[in-house]
Amino acid sequence: MSNPNPGLYVHAPFCPRRCPYCDFYSIGDLSKIPLWLEALEREVSHQAPYWTYVFDTLYLGGGSPSVLEPEHLATVKDVLGPLKISPKAEITLEANPEDVSEEKVTAWVKLGVNRLSLGVQSFQDKALSGPLGRGHRVGDVIKAMEIVNKAKLSWSLDLIFGWPGQSDLDWLNDLELAVDSGAGHISTYVLTTAPGSALANSYASGELIPVAEAEIADMFLKAGVYLRKYGFERYEVSNFARKGAYSHHNLKYWRRDNYLGLGPSAHSFDGARRMANASSVDKWAEALAQGRTALDLIEDITPEQALMESLMLRLRLAEGAPLKWIKDSERAEQLARDGYLTKVGALWKPTEKGFLAADYLARELT
Ligand code: SF4
Incomplete structure (x- = not known):
């Protein structure tokens, strides 16, 4: 975070x-x-x-x-x-x-x-x-x-x-x-x-x-x-x-910072767990009236998942991802030669071609 x-x-x-x-x-x-x-x-x-x-x-x-x-x-x-x-x-x-x-x-x-x-x-x-x-x-x-x-x-x-x-x-x-x-x-x-x-x-x-x-x-x-x-x-x-x-x-x-979501269908993330409220005003309100939350999703995030998510998200941002987050540096170098990435200091940043192929980049590098 x-x-x-x-x-x-x-x-x-x-x-x-x-x-x-x-x-x-x-x-x-x-x-x-x-x-x-x-x-x-x-x-x-x-x-x-x-x-x-x-x-x-x-x-x-x-x-x-x-x-x-x-x-x-x-x-x-x-x-x-x-x-x-x-x-x-x-x-x-x-x-x-x-x-x-x-x-x-x-x-x-x-x-x-x-x-x-x-x-x-x-x-x-x-x-x-x-x-x-x-x-x-x-x-x-x-x-x-x-x-x-x-x-x-x-x-x-x-x-x-x-x-x-x-x-x-x-x-x-x-x-x-x-x-x-x-x-x-x-x-x-x-x-x-x-x-x-x-x-x-x-x-x-x-x-x-x-x-x-x-x-x-x-x-x-x-x-x-x-x-x-x-x-x-x-x-x-x-x-x-x-x-x-x-x-x-x-x-x-x-950037995978923490956030609290309130209301039906809202998502929250506390750094370790991702949660989603039920997508129904009635279900959500009824649960709260009974003193509990109505969650449709509770997902505990492992450290490996956390790194993978961070990398995928950073490759969608102009600020880019730290070089050290990418295990297959050979592959990253090749993607840079193909015009998807550019190395700036200690970061890999997406080019316009990289932004367009953000899902492909994520698949190749995570
Ligand atoms: S129905 Fe239209 S206005 Fe309402 S949330 Fe969907 S896109 Fe937005």
């Missing part, structure tokens, strides 16, 4: 509508918000005695925490009271563009939110209303960006690429608007399909044709070239930031 301060994640599992590609746990029934808040309070009481370090990041994710009313978020803040959260903590809230209003942003800032992650996904209505099936349109994005920039919040912008019908020009247009948006952080995710999702069914029926892997690889590399030209560093496979605008919370996952 490189940082003794853990991160704190709160999963707000509410989405009034379901995006066709999504595999996060969420429900549409907002009448369960009071049950969720009550159970959250119980979970905090249960966990507080075990998590005594000061949390220096808090991430309100989901689901869509932006659908919560400011009074719900004020309750969340009160409920987290027994946990020690640094007054300087990075506090991120995930927001859908259609939920952003001046009133909400003002309330979020008052509650201590100092970073937003805005789920823009695309600047094209044909993608938002088509394969991405989102609830917002470009007009909502423009309005949300104006409000967030006016509030002088630090913010991140999510883009999805590789959607059926997307041309090279479409992708470059999205990247250009992202660069001009005022966001200091840009995440670029390939459109993936969860098995059984509406999008997977559209692919299976032939209604939509998935984009070829070679085209996706090309878009991945083009994003690197374009965003670097405008001052964004790819610091993780899918994440770019201007200087200093990294997601400190997400870096905790990638």
